[in-house]
Amino acid sequence: MGVDKKQERKKVLEAFTRQGILDAAIGLLTRDGIQGLTMDRVAMEAGVAKGTLYVYFKNKEEILDATLDASFDPLIRELSVLLDDDRAPDRKLADFSLCHLRFFDEHGDLIRVLFFDRERMHSEKNHYTDSRYRTFVKRVADVLDEGGRQGLFVPLDSMKVAAMFIEANMGMIMQRIHDGISGDVEKDARQITDIFMEGLRQKKK
Amino acid sequence: MGVDKKQERKKVLEAFTRQGILDAAIGLLTRDGIQGLTMDRVAMEAGVAKGTLYVYFKNKEEILDATLDASFDPLIRELSVLLDDDRAPDRKLADFSLCHLRFFDEHGDLIRVLFFDRERMHSEKNHYTDSRYRTFVKRVADVLDEGGRQGLFVPLDSMKVAAMFIEANMGMIMQRIHDGISGDVEKDARQITDIFMEGLRQKKK
Amino acid sequence: MGVDKKQERKKVLEAFTRQGILDAAIGLLTRDGIQGLTMDRVAMEAGVAKGTLYVYFKNKEEILDATLDASFDPLIRELSVLLDDDRAPDRKLADFSLCHLRFFDEHGDLIRVLFFDRERMHSEKNHYTDSRYRTFVKRVADVLDEGGRQGLFVPLDSMKVAAMFIEANMGMIMQRIHDGISGDVEKDARQITDIFMEGLRQKKK
Amino acid sequence: MGVDKKQERKKVLEAFTRQGILDAAIGLLTRDGIQGLTMDRVAMEAGVAKGTLYVYFKNKEEILDATLDASFDPLIRELSVLLDDDRAPDRKLADFSLCHLRFFDEHGDLIRVLFFDRERMHSEKNHYTDSRYRTFVKRVADVLDEGGRQGLFVPLDSMKVAAMFIEANMGMIMQRIHDGISGDVEKDARQITDIFMEGLRQKKK
DNA sequence: GATGAATGAGTTTTCATTCAT
DNA sequence: TATGAATGAAAACTCATTCAT
Numbered sequence: 064m065g066v067d068k069k070q071e072r073k074k075v076l077e078a079f080t081r082q083g084i085l086d087a088a089i090g091l092l093t094r095d096g097i098q099g100l101t102m103d104r105v106a107m108e109a110g111v112a113k114g115t116l117y118v119y120f121k122n123k124e125e126i127l128d129a130t131l132d133a134s135f136d137p138l139i140r141e142l143s144v145l146l147d148d149d150r151a152p153d154r155k156l157a158d159f160s161l162c163h164l165r166f167f168d169e170h171g172d173l174i175r176v177l178f179f180d181r182e183r184m185h186s187e188k189n190h191y192t193d194s195r196y197r198t199f200v201k202r203v204a205d206v207l208d209e210g211g212r213q214g215l216f217v218p219l220d221s222m223k224v225a226a227m228f229i230e231a232n233m234g235m236i237m238q239r240i241h242d243g244i245s246g247d248v249e250k251d252a253r254q255i256t257d258i259f260m261e262g263l264r265q266k267k268k
Numbered sequence: 269m270g271v272d273k274k275q276e277r278k279k280v281l282e283a284f285t286r287q288g289i290l291d292a293a294i295g296l297l298t299r300d301g302i303q304g305l306t307m308d309r310v311a312m313e314a315g316v317a318k319g320t321l322y323v324y325f326k327n328k329e330e331i332l333d334a335t336l337d338a339s340f341d342p343l344i345r346e347l348s349v350l351l352d353d354d355r356a357p358d359r360k361l362a363d364f365s366l367c368h369l370r371f372f373d374e375h376g377d378l379i380r381v382l383f384f385d386r387e388r389m390h391s392e393k394n395h396y397t398d399s400r401y402r403t404f405v406k407r408v409a410d411v412l413d414e415g416g417r418q419g420l421f422v423p424l425d426s427m428k429v430a431a432m433f434i435e436a437n438m439g440m441i442m443q444r445i446h447d448g449i450s451g452d453v454e455k456d457a458r459q460i461t462d463i464f465m466e467g468l469r470q471k472k473k
Numbered sequence: 474m475g476v477d478k479k480q481e482r483k484k485v486l487e488a489f490t491r492q493g494i495l496d497a498a499i500g501l502l503t504r505d506g507i508q509g510l511t512m513d514r515v516a517m518e519a520g521v522a523k524g525t526l527y528v529y530f531k532n533k534e535e536i537l538d539a540t541l542d543a544s545f546d547p548l549i550r551e552l553s554v555l556l557d558d559d560r561a562p563d564r565k566l567a568d569f570s571l572c573h574l575r576f577f578d579e580h581g582d583l584i585r586v587l588f589f590d591r592e593r594m595h596s597e598k599n600h601y602t603d604s605r606y607r608t609f610v611k612r613v614a615d616v617l618d619e620g621g622r623q624g625l626f627v628p629l630d631s632m633k634v635a636a637m638f639i640e641a642n643m644g645m646i647m648q649r650i651h652d653g654i655s656g657d658v659e660k661d662a663r664q665i666t667d668i669f670m671e672g673l674r675q676k677k678k
Numbered sequence: 679m680g681v682d683k684k685q686e687r688k689k690v691l692e693a694f695t696r697q698g699i700l701d702a703a704i705g706l707l708t709r710d711g712i713q714g715l716t717m718d719r720v721a722m723e724a725g726v727a728k729g730t731l732y733v734y735f736k737n738k739e740e741i742l743d744a745t746l747d748a749s750f751d752p753l754i755r756e757l758s759v760l761l762d763d764d765r766a767p768d769r770k771l772a773d774f775s776l777c778h779l780r781f782f783d784e785h786g787d788l789i790r791v792l793f794f795d796r797e798r799m800h801s802e803k804n805h806y807t808d809s810r811y812r813t814f815v816k817r818v819a820d821v822l823d824e825g826g827r828q829g830l831f832v833p834l835d836s837m838k839v840a841a842m843f844i845e846a847n848m849g850m851i852m853q854r855i856h857d858g859i860s861g862d863v864e865k866d867a868r869q870i871t872d873i874f875m876e877g878l879r880q881k882k883k
Numbered sequence: 884g885a886t887g888a889a890t891g892a893g894t895t896t897t898c899a900t901t902c903a904t
Numbered sequence: 905t906a907t908g909a910a911t912g913a914a915a916a917c918t919c920a921t922t923c924a925t
Binding site: 153197200215216217219220222223224225226227228229230231232233234235237238239241242246251254255257258259260261262264 | 446447
């Protein structure tokens, strides 16, 4: 039992240090971008020795991956829940946009990291990150397919349209960030949904 | 006249070397991403000495900028012409998508560079790249505004919708690349236009 | 206590490496002049890796500064003590010369470094070295002023004469070095003092 | 005859280009110090091609030597004339100081170069520069010896005192430069001579 | 497990010099 | 003779990683 307790305490402590390292990495990434992320600085920011980083992570790559995971985990979790429940597909897409925009309003700085992520996404070294993104596209595509089956949406290549939709959201987010997060989120989210639902065209009487 | 000829030949030669360096840089960027772009490799790839790079460019930054410029110049030029002529706004947007998709079908590898570009775009150091992108968003926004004035489009925040539109195109492009450039360009371009024009919603009788 | 010991040993070790680097730099400077001082060579001479230099010093500049400091510290300390005590101003100047000459008899090779120092002194980038020299001139000037107040010296512009005096010492030192440190120090030191005290002129009966 | 004329014209032209290069080097040295003297800049400043420098000079070293020669030539010539004429030794020394100070009042910027020169003076690579300085010390020493013979000066080691005297002048010059060339030249020159002639000591009645 | 001193390969950049024209 | 494009050796500096304690 004493052993159990000890082990448990050890685990908790380890998790604590690990998280500290990730937090440090997030902070640096957010503040200084990918160029600012050096092992030296992560160690300093995390308040541990450089060598300690290698106790918890195999190398820099792993820290980066774990950092990105940790950063986007909240968003992904939220969006997943949202896409998985049993509401109408169009409602899901609307909420998707809203949720997306809100996340970046709060974690706007992370967007640079996201772009970094995107870059790595297409690098041969990082299939993992890519797969995370693909899973995501697939999930949105499923919603579109569901909408198609329900006779709600026109026939479409769901994967492609899903990618369009996600990127359109990103475009809006980038614009908001560029403008200094202007306007209220609900309105901009509605703008996205409106266009995807009804198009730009002025309907004749 | 002899002097003129000499000067001309010199200029041609100079442009040739310069272009050779840029081509080398594009090749490396395309093949190995931003991490693969070292001055050593550019020199080797271009078949010149390292020092020669500094004869034609002030530093690495300049090579990168020139490389990106050279890469996207054709696309930007084509899109500019397209957005500037006097056809109907909706036609312009349709052609924009088509042109966009076609470009990346042909220069698909460049997309990784684009993402790199994007990352730098939001870095504090590179207002230049940013401004190029912004100019672009503005141009699309102008088309949207024109459409609005003509009663063709619903009222909208043109900058934000322009950003959405551009990014939606990119999403489609990325998806095409991921799928191995599947399907014909016209159809996918139409898909984008259709959604932006008419929305996803199945129209009731 | 164990911790204390460890820390102490670490500090000693650190100081040891640092001093090793400085010694290497002094050696190189002495042997090959400023041109011979490359980071590569310092590292090799010190028996450490190039990277290690940057652990102990921010850049080459810092190594140079620290090297000069370390080299002249003994002289400056000795001269300071000498100028600060409460003997008669003329005695102080005499001892100043003696001390000066002795130092360079022992560290003759350093003179080249001194000249290097001088060059940098007047460079816009190195106010520090300059200020060290200026402080020195000021101190000698203070002695001259004190001599003036005591009615010992004729009225004079103390800063200028101080500079003259210091440089005259340097001239003597350079000449000694050129001649292979000929003659005894005391005599040459007295020569300086004699001239500054009594002048060159043969006194008429 | 035609050949002679041609040759002559060629010589004149060559001398012209050569001088242009030296002027460029002096300008750069004066403006940016030794670090600013690159072959590229010399060529640009002189308005010739880089290759041309190597037509007129064997290498950078030679340009430097020639530049320093050209810079100090006026001073050396003036001082030489002064030391060689047949006035009284003490008059010569007084004029020496005055001339020295005046030269640096007018060419103050050159002082940095002088110091650079001094550094090289003690480098094994440049016996030439050293010898120029030595010749100079010797000349002043001759004046001192002459003064000795005339019963004007006390017995002394003339080379050492000559070095002291020259350096004392430099000290005054540096101080003047540091103060922004304060005070009139005559007075400061007299200060030097007074001290060397009469010493600092207040003469008792 | 934690440390942090040490490493050294790798990177950018400089610049004197050469040589074909 | 004059050119200037090209060179490449050498320099400063970075930083992920290792390893003895």
